[in-house]
Amino acid sequence: THTGQEFNYVLEGKIAVILNKKTIELSEGDSIYFDPSVPHGQIALGGTARFLTVIDKN
Numbered sequence: 001t002h003t004g005q006e007f008n009y010v011l012e013g014k015i016a017v018i019l020n021k022k023t024i025e026l027s028e029g030d031s032i033y034f035d036p037s038v039p040h041g042q043i044a045l046g047g048t049a050r051f052l053t054v055i056d057k058n
Contacts, residue, residue: 004057006036013049015042026051 008017009031017024020038025045034040042051 001039002036004036004055007033007054009052011050011052013047014045015049015051016045017042
């Protein structure tokens with residue numbers, strides 16, 4: 001966890017975003033915006049995945 005706000009955008013492949021024990025699957029072109037003060041993480045699904053993460057610390 002950390003302060004601020006977080007944005008993830010999937011560039012290639014598929015990822016799972018885990019937010020406070022809930023799993024959300026994202027594919028290429030999908031995005032998610034969330035409060036990163038909740039427990040979270042990202043993992044690739046089914047092979048290689050590339051995603052962009054932007055964190056606004058303000």
